[in-house]
Amino acid sequence: MASDTAGKGGLEDVVATASRICLLDGDRGTLSYCGYDIHDLARHATFEETCFLLWHGRLPTRAELGDLHTQLAEARVLPDAVLRLMRQLPPADGMDALRTLTSALGHLDPVVADRTPAGLYRTAVRLTGQIASLVAAWGRQQQGAGPVAPDPAIGHAANFLYMLLGTRPDAESVRAMDVALTLHADHELNASTFAARVAAATLTDLHSAIVAGIGALKGPLHGGANAEVMKMLIGLGEDAPAERIDRQVRDLLARKVKIPGFGHRVYHTEDPRATHLRQMSKTLGQRAGNLRWFHMSERIEQLVKAEKGLHPNVDFYSATTYYTMGIGLELYTPIFAVSRISGWTAHVLEQVANNRLIRPRADYVGPASPQAFRALDTR
Numbered sequence: 559m560a561s562d563t564a565g566k567g568g569l570e571d572v573v574a575t576a577s578r579i580c581l582l583d584g585d586r587g588t589l590s591y592c593g594y595d596i597h598d599l600a601r602h603a604t605f606e607e608t609c610f611l612l613w614h615g616r617l618p619t620r621a622e623l624g625d626l627h628t629q630l631a632e633a634r635v636l637p638d639a640v641l642r643l644m645r646q647l648p649p650a651d652g653m654d655a656l657r658t659l660t661s662a663l664g665h666l667d668p669v670v671a672d673r674t675p676a677g678l679y680r681t682a683v684r685l686t687g688q689i690a691s692l693v694a695a696w697g698r699q700q701q702g703a704g705p706v707a708p709d710p711a712i713g714h715a716a717n718f719l720y721m722l723l724g725t726r727p728d729a730e731s732v733r734a735m736d737v738a739l740t741l742h743a744d745h746e747l748n749a750s751t752f753a754a755r756v757a758a759a760t761l762t763d764l765h766s767a768i769v770a771g772i773g774a775l776k777g778p779l780h781g782g783a784n785a786e787v788m789k790m791l792i793g794l795g796e797d798a799p800a801e802r803i804d805r806q807v808r809d810l811l812a813r814k815v816k817i818p819g820f821g822h823r824v825y826h827t828e829d830p831r832a833t834h835l836r837q838m839s840k841t842l843g844q845r846a847g848n849l850r851w852f853h854m855s856e857r858i859e860q861l862v863k864a865e866k867g868l869h870p871n872v873d874f875y876s877a878t879t880y881y882t883m884g885i886g887l888e889l890y891t892p893i894f895a896v897s898r899i900s901g902w903t904a905h906v907l908e909q910v911a912n913n914r915l916i917r918p919r920a921d922y923v924g925p926a927s928p929q930a931f932r933a934l935d936t937r
């Protein structure tokens with residue numbers, strides 16, 4: 559039997575499926591969704607167009623995009639029962655809340671068991687609308703404020719910011735959120751997408767597959783890294799002198815502590831998403847008249863690159879981007895999910911359309927078998 563444990567572990571470089579959704583080249587630092595380069599999508603597409611692309615494999619016509627806007631607008635209105643449940647939850651990590659509330663949405667979905675392609679697609683769209691509303695409402699609850707009803711006249715990124723902040727977002731913030739959502743939408747067989755596909759391959763319901771994805775995304779080696787980046791920067795202090803930054807980063811590297819926001823299993827060069835997020839962090843910092851977080855990040859980037867040859871990943875500059883937009887740290891990883899729900903659902907639809915149970919093998923390295931069984935009082 560071919561063994562990954564005998565090799566590098568962690569299924570590194572193992573090809574687990576064929577997929578038409580996402581192409582990434584870790585040596586050249588390129589990424590495309592269904593053939594469209596991420597740089598073009600970041601510059602020209604909206605998140606809704608990106609969702610349609612991931613779900614259908616092509617860009618929408620104006621009429622199709624209009625239909626999707628309507629469907630998402632309906633989906634953003636959360637069931638009262640979920641809002642009641644949210645109010646009953648104790649203060650918790652945003653991802654824990656999102657996991658529980660997404661699961662609750664499954665209980666309340668009258669067609670949760672509909673696994674026809676049309677039924678799964680409807681649920682994919684509904685969950686994409688609902689998760690943005692859940693994260694926004696949860697964010698407000700952490701501030702002691704009530705949920706803000708979505709506005710059907712504005713797009714997904716604008717709605718998310720409006721429902722979260724309670725005020726009409728300006729065009730620049732909306733564009734920044736739209737680009738951030740587009741950049742995070744899919745990334746081939748990352749850990750959470752793989753988890754969702756493994757669950758979906760058992761022919762469970764879509765909500766269960768997404769809950770599996772949310773659980774995997776939460777970890778600090780995956781989506782949880784963006785909040786860890788900001789905690790690190792805040793820990794260093796907004797006014798940290800260059801020597802303190804250098805000393806602490808060198809110390810972490812010497813102790814072999816993983817610096818959040820750096821390194822990637824697939825990219826060996828610049829993560830193309832980081833290129834946009836670096837620029838966005840800078841632009842928003844300039845607009846806010848505070849470039850200190852950006853400059854601190856740049857210094858850490860240069861140091862980690864020089865000392866360890868590691869590049870920033872998608873999480874590094876998304877941290878200061880969200881921070882400068884006034885978004886609380888507890889929402890950074892949930893915002894990743896607001897976007898990645900599109901990729902998760904696209905992969906689940908693809909998996910189910912041509913399904914085979916995902917069931918790998920393990921190399922047994924335990925005690926020789928059989929061991930003689932000894933009764934409890936003779937051990």
Ligand SMILES: CC(C)(COP(=O)(O)OP(=O)(O)OC[C@H]1O[C@@H](n2cnc3c(N)ncnc32)[C@H](O)[C@@H]1OP(=O)(O)O)[C@@H](O)C(=O)NCCC(=O)NCCS
Nearest residue numbers: 778779780783815816817818819820821822823871872873
């Ligand atoms: C993303 C990540 C999990 C990939 O892990 P991986 O492919 O298993 O890579 P490894 O852990 O085997 O690391 C390979 C080498 O790079 C180093 N390395 C990787 N990421 C590092 C980081 N963030 N900080 C410091 N060193 C790092 C490892 O220590 C190891 O060095 P060594 O060969 O001298 O021992 C890892 O880079 C990481 O933990 N990054 C920080 C968390 C993060 O930002 N996650 C979001 C990913 S999008």
